Amino acid sequence: MATTVSPTTGSRAAPGASIQPPRPITAPQAASPARNSHLWVTPWDREGSRPGHDPRSSYVERYWLGVIGPSSLLLLRHLARHLDANPDGGVIDLSTTARSLGISWGPGRHNPMNRTIRRLVDFGLAHEPRPAELQVRRTLPGLSRRQIERLPEELRLTHGRSTEPGARGSHHGHRLSPERLRALVHTMVELDLGAGAVEEQLRTWGVTGHQLDRARSLARSMALHPSRQPLPRSM
Numbered sequence: 001m002a003t004t005v006s007p008t009t010g011s012r013a014a015p016g017a018s019i020q021p022p023r024p025i026t027a028p029q030a031a032s033p034a035r036n037s038h039l040w041v042t043p044w045d046r047e048g049s050r051p052g053h054d055p056r057s058s059y060v061e062r063y064w065l066g067v068i069g070p071s072s073l074l075l076l077r078h079l080a081r082h083l084d085a086n087p088d089g090g091v092i093d094l095s096t097t098a099r100s101l102g103i104s105w106g107p108g109r110h111n112p113m114n115r116t117i118r119r120l121v122d123f124g125l126a127h128e129p130r131p132a133e134l135q136v137r138r139t140l141p142g143l144s145r146r147q148i149e150r151l152p153e154e155l156r157l158t159h160g161r162s163t164e165p166g167a168r169g170s171h172h173g174h175r176l177s178p179e180r181l182r183a184l185v186h187t188m189v190e191l192d193l194g195a196g197a198v199e200e201q202l203r204t205w206g207v208t209g210h211q212l213d214r215a216r217s218l219a220r221s222m223a224l225h226p227s228r229q230p231l232p233r234s235m
Helices: 058-068 070-085 094-101 112-122 145-149 153-162 178-190 195-204 209-224
Strands: 038-043 090-093 133-136
Touching (some): 058 070, 070 090, 070 094, 070 209, 090 094, 178 195
Parallel strands (some): 038 133
Antiparallel strands (some): 038 090
């Protein structure tokens, strides 16, 4: 009986043994790609185009924190500062950003930084129109009824009081003269208060609507270009 040679190994096969066809040679499978290490961040909503709360306001810290979690809130505030400095958008390094916020960063799609971004997207606070691009809301809406119902009882009560008609910061707010508004904003910026803190303080004084939007823009402009801002007139 004839002896056959295996085409895959070149060794002699036993008499009567079947010959296996050669296995195809395939390239090693590449690992699933990680999220790009850089992200182009742009505003999702034009400043002042929709009512809401600055990510750095006390409302967001008090009520949104338990909804999106501390990591997502930290990232949202970091991106708000980034957009203050780059109103038309700019690039951030995800690795550097993650380290600065105390969030882990590593290869793979499911690292903590990527999950933090994903949470913002899931709650409608950010949007990914294409790979390596993130659009972020400049202002956050008030909590939905369902989200309010999930708050601890104490927060549910304070949230209800803060949104009652006639509460501080309601739509029928106090109107300041342009000179008075500018002077107040200038003083708070000189005290190193950020735009979010300035906005929140003005809300407690009853400033709303276009005046609040104007004050927010003034605070950001004064913080970025302090030397270009004239001192307010004496009151």
